[in-house]
Amino acid sequence: MIQEMTVPFAPTTHCYGGSLAAQLLWLIPAAPVVASGINALLKQPKRRTAATLAIGSLACSLLLSLFAFGHVFAGWAVGETVRETVNLTWFQFGSTSVDLGWVLDPLSAVMLVMVSLVGLLIFIYSTGYMKNDENYTRFFCFLSLFAGAMLGVVIANSLLLLFMCWEIVGLTSYLLIGFWYQKPAAAAAAKKAFITTRVGDVFFLLGIVWLFAQTGTLLFYNNGAGSMEAGALSGLLAQPAALGLTAAGAIGLLIFAGAAGKSGQFPLHVWLPDAMEGPTPVSALIHAATMVAAGVYLVARVYPLMQAGALAGGSTTALTVITWVGAFTAVFAALIAVAQNDIKRILAYSTVSQLGYMMAGLGMGGVAVGMFHLITHAFFKALLFMGAGSVIHGCHEEQDIRKMGGLRAQMRVTFLTYAIGMLALCGFPLLFSGFWSKDGILEAAQHWSVAKAPFYMLVFGALLTAFYMTRQVSYVFFGQSRSAQHAHESPRVMTVPLGILAFFAIALGAIGTPAWPWFRAFLDGRVAGFDWQGFAEPGLIGLMGISTLVVVLGLGLGWMLYGDKSPAPEEPDALESAVPMVWRLLRDRVYLDELYGATVIAFYAGWARVSDWLDRRVWGGAVAAVAAMTGFGARLNRFLDTNVVDGVFDKGCEEMGVGGGLLARAQSGRVQSYLRMLALAVIALAAILIWSSRP
Amino acid sequence: MSPLAGFLIVAALLFSIGLAGALTRRNAILVLIGIELMLNAANLNLIAFWRYGPHPEALTGMMFAIFSIAVAAAEAAVGLGLVIQIHRHAHTTDIDAMNRMKG
Numbered sequence: 001m002i003q004e005m006t007v008p009f010a011p012t013t014h015c016y017g018g019s020l021a022a023q024l025l026w027l028i029p030a031a032p033v034v035a036s037g038i039n040a041l042l043k044q045p046k047r048r049t050a051a052t053l054a055i056g057s058l059a060c061s062l063l064l065s066l067f068a069f070g071h072v073f074a075g076w077a078v079g080e081t082v083r084e085t086v087n088l089t090w091f092q093f094g095s096t097s098v099d100l101g102w103v104l105d106p107l108s109a110v111m112l113v114m115v116s117l118v119g120l121l122i123f124i125y126s127t128g129y130m131k132n133d134e135n136y137t138r139f140f141c142f143l144s145l146f147a148g149a150m151l152g153v154v155i156a157n158s159l160l161l162l163f164m165c166w167e168i169v170g171l172t173s174y175l176l177i178g179f180w181y182q183k184p185a186a187a188a189a190a191k192k193a194f195i196t197t198r199v200g201d202v203f204f205l206l207g208i209v210w211l212f213a214q215t216g217t218l219l220f221y222n223n224g225a226g227s228m229e230a231g232a233l234s235g236l237l238a239q240p241a242a243l244g245l246t247a248a249g250a251i252g253l254l255i256f257a258g259a260a261g262k263s264g265q266f267p268l269h270v271w272l273p274d275a276m277e278g279p280t281p282v283s284a285l286i287h288a289a290t291m292v293a294a295g296v297y298l299v300a301r302v303y304p305l306m307q308a309g310a311l312a313g314g315s316t317t318a319l320t321v322i323t324w325v326g327a328f329t330a331v332f333a334a335l336i337a338v339a340q341n342d343i344k345r346i347l348a349y350s351t352v353s354q355l356g357y358m359m360a361g362l363g364m365g366g367v368a369v370g371m372f373h374l375i376t377h378a379f380f381k382a383l384l385f386m387g388a389g390s391v392i393h394g395c396h397e398e399q400d401i402r403k404m405g406g407l408r409a410q411m412r413v414t415f416l417t418y419a420i421g422m423l424a425l426c427g428f429p430l431l432f433s434g435f436w437s438k439d440g441i442l443e444a445a446q447h448w449s450v451a452k453a454p455f456y457m458l459v460f461g462a463l464l465t466a467f468y469m470t471r472q473v474s475y476v477f478f479g480q481s482r483s484a485q486h487a488h489e490s491p492r493v494m495t496v497p498l499g500i501l502a503f504f505a506i507a508l509g510a511i512g513t514p515a516w517p518w519f520r521a522f523l524d525g526r527v528a529g530f531d532w533q534g535f536a537e538p539g540l541i542g543l544m545g546i547s548t549l550v551v552v553l554g555l556g557l558g559w560m561l562y563g564d565k566s567p568a569p570e571e572p573d574a575l576e577s578a579v580p581m582v583w584r585l586l587r588d589r590v591y592l593d594e595l596y597g598a599t600v601i602a603f604y605a606g607w608a609r610v611s612d613w614l615d616r617r618v619w620g621g622a623v624a625a626v627a628a629m630t631g632f633g634a635r636l637n638r639f640l641d642t643n644v645v646d647g648v649f650d651k652g653c654e655e656m657g658v659g660g661g662l663l664a665r666a667q668s669g670r671v672q673s674y675l676r677m678l679a680l681a682v683i684a685l686a687a688i689l690i691w692s693s694r695p
Numbered sequence: 696m697s698p699l700a701g702f703l704i705v706a707a708l709l710f711s712i713g714l715a716g717a718l719t720r721r722n723a724i725l726v727l728i729g730i731e732l733m734l735n736a737a738n739l740n741l742i743a744f745w746r747y748g749p750h751p752e753a754l755t756g757m758m759f760a761i762f763s764i765a766v767a768a769a770e771a772a773v774g775l776g777l778v779i780q781i782h783r784h785a786h787t788t789d790i791d792a793m794n795r796m797k798g
Contacts, residue, residue: 670790670791671790672717672718672719672726672790672791675717675718676718679714679718
């Protein structure tokens, strides 16, 4: 049963929490949370204070994150994999204790810098986007709380702390999707997001409880006693669960269910496109760059558990499931994205698809492959969303791409940055970060030992990605304007963050090329050397050729079909006239929402009706009977009270009054009568003394 | 009858006279005099027990008595001062009339 353990992740691990960077790590999430608390108390007109607090606190977090990253980097530069933990006991029952803690290692350091940097840019952008909203302070309160909780997820060294922050993140997601709660669609989308992710979270919680029951600790790393370290893992491997899985595999799958809910993996992806009802900065921050990536981060964080029991080059059940789910989601969501007309919905399905890529990358290639795509995707998808927000802002809150068109001339900066983001997302060769991170995943898929199908699925997904992004950009920026109103460029406070993100969308590619795989080396704790020979690996050039071909094909097809044509809003889509059946299927999101409505929701509605009937008839009757009996008992009690208890009490009081009056007479106020009593008492005492001392 | 018993009987008589005066007189000054008598009876006991006790060579009883007399003198001064103040205030020295602190 026990297989050979292979733990290539972090060969030399230093577990100590002595350094200043690790000690101060908790301040990174604490600063935005404090800012959020203060913002919650601010009055609505204090807009400037609210924005300053939120942005200032996140800037502090960014500086601290950079400091922490520098510390890890310095350790890495001298050949050590830094992994510092600070653990504290939350409470204790019996001999088991529940511990919380935080960890500073390459994974959390990279993620910290990404979250706080992207978050800061989006905060700044929000000051422009939400300029005219009356609930400005509330917005920044929620946004800060989100940032704090998200940073908490990143630094958590305990599955429990991670879960708590995870739930706060879910809560803020709910609050921000429903930020314009006067819109019924927004309120419904918020509920849908909260409840759908809850389905995954129930499994996640089960996994946590099981893990705690098996290993007695929820800490990831604790000097060899943590649940992600060799001792606990071999125990989990030795423990069989149902269906031929080990406990490690079963817990891994349960945790993945939680990750799938948060990261919008099929079949729990349905909430993410609806979440676009929230303000666009929220979509950029929460539903593109950070929160939805939390699921991917979680899988990366518990990767030793997912990987436990794998032989060299092999896979585990958990990783195989993750790969298939990820690959299927990648293609499925990309297909739906082709037939959407809402600018943000297209991006939402694209996010789902890219999250599928990350999951597949984790499943097949390891932590670094998936995480690299996560980081690059965070930047270019935040860029795309903020660009979309800028377009929506410029087009007077219009979101239908069929009613835009020709914006290239009117919104130059937005167009340029959007084009960079779009090319990065498509994976346009060599220049853009998305190319390198997606190629890493494709390369891993090519070498995957279990099956070859995910590779073809992901290549097909890449084709679709290039296609639907070209369609969107053609509709929005090219052709003739189909809007009655004149579009205008957004203010600088919105375009400057776009420019910064565009820079990163290009520049980040440089740290993950095959010639200089710095990112992978940094996460794996290896030395990164610059070597052109990296390209000479067999099959790599061929793979790059395939992916270039696919991207160019997708772009070309898209341009051919949509290009400069600018069809009228009423006109059917070019593909719709070709294959109307398929188009309708995809446009209506494969009827999954309707399917859920007809099965799960209908079941719950029926069950609720049954419960309601039971409540009214059965339990209601029981409650009424109990109430009647209680009423009778109360009347009996009152009778006893007035006639028996009160009589006794009143009599007692009267007697006390009489006794008091008698005693009061002795209190004459005459000193001499007191003295007389004293003298009598002394004489009596003397008499007793003499009497008792007689022989 | 030993000499000590005689002293003690005299002291007891003196105390009883003082007590009777303190308890029965209405005049505050006479009550004070009764108290002085009781104090002196106690002083007499102190001297008697010292003189006929096991260590008559140590001057303990004498010291006690002198202290006691000093305290009694101070007490008499304070008491008479109070009586004068009360007289000024209420124009009487009848202690039965002084019951304003009755609860």
